Amino acid sequence: MDAGAIATIVGLLGACLVALVLVLVARREAGVQREQAERDVASIKDDARTMLADVERRERRLTEREQQLASDRAAADELERRTRADAEAAAEARRAATRMVEDAERDTARRAAEAERAALAELESVTGLTADDARAELTRRIAADAQNDAAAQVRRAEAQARRTAEGRARRIVTTAVQRLAVPTSSQSALTVLALPSDEMKGRIIGKEGRNIRSFEALTGVNVLIDDQPDAVVLSCFDTERREVAQVALEALMADGRIHPQRIEQAYAEALAGADERTDAAGHEAAERAGVRGLHPTLVRTLGRLRLRTSYGQNVLEHLVETALLAAALAAEVGADVEVSRRGAFLHDIGKALTAEVAGTHASVGADLARRHGESATVVNAIAAHHDEVPPETVEAVLVQVADAISAARPGARREELDQYVERIDKLEQLVAAHAGVRRALAMSAGREVRVVVEPSEVDDFALPQLAVAIARHIEADLAYPGEIKVTVVREMRASATAG
Template identity: 40%
Template sequence: MIDFIISNFLYLFIIVLFSVAIGIIGYHLILVNKKSTAKQIVDKIRRDIEKDKKDELYKFKVEMQTKRSKFEQELRQREEKYQRTENQVLEKEKELRRKENQIKILENRFDAKEKKINELEEMLYERHRKVDGLIEEQNKQLETLSSLSIEDAKKQLLKNLEGQAKLEAVHLANEIKEEAKEKAQREAKEIIALAIENLAYEFTMESTLSTVELPNERFKGMIIGREGRNIRAFEEATGVKVIVDDTPELVVLSGYDPVAREVARIAMQNLIKNKSINVNNIQQVVDKASAEVQRSIIKAADDTLRELKITDVHPKMRENLGRLKYRYSYGQNMLQHSKEVAFLTGAMAAELGFNVKLARRAGLFHDIGKAISNNSEGSHVTLGVELAEKCNEHKVVINAILAHHEEAEPIHPISVLVTAADKISGGRPGARRDTLEAYTKRITKLEEIANSFEGVQKTYAISAGREIRVIVEPEQIADDKATVLSGDIAAKIRESMEFPGQIKVCVIRQTIASKFTDDYEPAVSLEEK
């Protein structure tokens, strides 16, 4: 009985043990299956996340590229707008200076005429007094001389009346001159006031921006620094405004002084290259950049003087000459322009037998005032004259600085050559930027002037406005009048327009006779008499 119970108990224990084993195996299989499924889900989630991340990164790059392109386009538009504004202001300033010079010339003429009129009035007063005495004496003689004939008495009387009439005419002429002088002065003041009024609302804005590319966006935070300390220290050290905006991998430097802007650009590049931007080393890097730019300025000046074989130049003149390397006007580099003017002036002086070295010197320094015009008040002509006088430059050089903008009369032919060379260098094709609007206006103005003359059929402006070809009606303009017409058009262009260099006016007159082979003309017969 006990054996039976034990065997049953063992049998049940084996069954239970087998069931437990089967359960454990099943549970293990289920657990393995669940782990495999979970791994697949995790892998799928990871793949989806990576895909979404790549898509978002691609969208971000596309968006950043679009913003960058938009910013560059806006930057170009602003530069073009600033250039157009600068051109307009320079044209108005030139017109104002021209009118001021005309007014000064008129005032000098009026002063000379006034002085001459005063002298003539004194002379006329003396003559009038003498003539009155003579007339009174002659009238007494006429009364005492009864032997005169009627015709002689009439002649004597008419002669006396003629003298009185002449005196009255002189007084009337003096009154007319005085009235004309007052009217001219009043109109001159009105012209000046109108010119100032037209110029008052304009402002000048040069291209004052430089850009520095960044390796990545992280550098923007380094440039700004904690609480903006780095960017403030950089602006104080360079005097240039730093603009950090949403434009990807780019910062903008803004400032009027081109030399300071170049120093800031080099300093910013060095800071980015060293990857160490902090308040402590900014001033040191800026000092190194300033020294580098200063060496570049001196080297540019020395190379230019060596190339032109000009010696005995004051250090201040040499430094400001080198600063022209970073100065642009209408897109033309001022140092290169000064070299061109120097070479042209020297070549013309050699042909005419003048001092070639002095001519090159005057041509090289004619725009020296533009090197300091960004930091001082006054026109570049005034600043250039002041600098040349301080450096004891030759009087012909000083006069060339004044005369090349017609602010003084030339005292030597070299001054005239400098003016001509300046116009050649600035007026040659491609030397300076010209906006499409200004170019279109100049071409249209040339054609309108030529078309305003009677007998002109059509006008074409060619060679970028350097030549106009005028086609005339052959029935109205004869061959001998074509030359006169070309001279009249050229004179009117000189009076009503300002342009560099010269413009050729070509008048074309032609008569075209044509017949067709189908036209019938009766034969001419000769009859015998």
């Protein structure tokens, strides 16, 4: 054989040996795996036998528990049956006891009613009063005692308030009035102009009186020359006409040339300057009162009040005075000084518009101030100064006080005689209309009213209530400047004659 064949045979033999080795190795590994599998199966069988034994034990325990539960259920059923029987017995006993209590209560109520009727009949026979009469008498006495107690408490409270408040209020008002010491501002229907010289009278009269006739015809004002030696008097009920005539006559006297044409020119200039004088008066009053930042419309409206009077008191001067008083009072009591000053200065501004706008001057003025940017506190002070709406702040009350002080100062205001008599008579009639009033006497020029009552109709406890009722009646039905003090007098007199 050649070498190639030998090599091939050797290669085949090597391959066969390798294959044989691999087969042997595979068989050995298979045997090892079979042995491991047999051991695993044996272990699983052991575990299964253990689990089966455990399951059997648990089944036996479960059976025992079910038997115990059945026994307990039977005992519970027996207990429930016994409990239900006991509850039914208790309910029956409760119902029986309730019936016995109700019977006893009805019997007791019947006996009590019979005893009450017997006692009431005996009481009525002894006292001579029925139950309704006794009840009414008791109610009357209780009401009378309560009213007397209330009146006594009111008197004590008023006395305490008076002791603590009157002194301080008097000091505050006195301090404010003394600090100001403003002059009175009463006006009349006359304006007096001083003459620079005697010959000015002749110039004003003119040749055959043509100048004075022309002046009176243009202005609608009466010119009185001979009433005072060194003065000329302008008389007219219309303050606007009188003011225009005053300005025109002052311009004529300053110029010295007085004739019909010059009179017409001076009158036209006086008319044309009315708005300027109005604005100037409003600004000057606001400056004196210390009020700043007013809307121009408010300033002009205030200026119109320079020609308006109330009971002879110039309204613009009254506003300045009231503003100063309110500011002083606010500083004394710790209120807002600027709000008090502003509300007092504007409180009567509606009087300039009452002929043009419907409503009271307080409501008209409040609406005007609201529309021109004034604060709610100032508007309330204006609207409430105559109690048409309730005052919401202490500043509004101070405006009322300052208004009353300015109006009630001696000499500040005046009335015509017939108006004064009519007001006093109306005051006395209004007070005399109250029940129990024997006589009403107006005193101190209508600033005080004394009320004499019938002692048999009005007792001492009812005097404070009657005084308050009369004061409220006067406030509601009577228009008056300042304040009216009401004093109620009860006097018991007895007389006898020895024969």
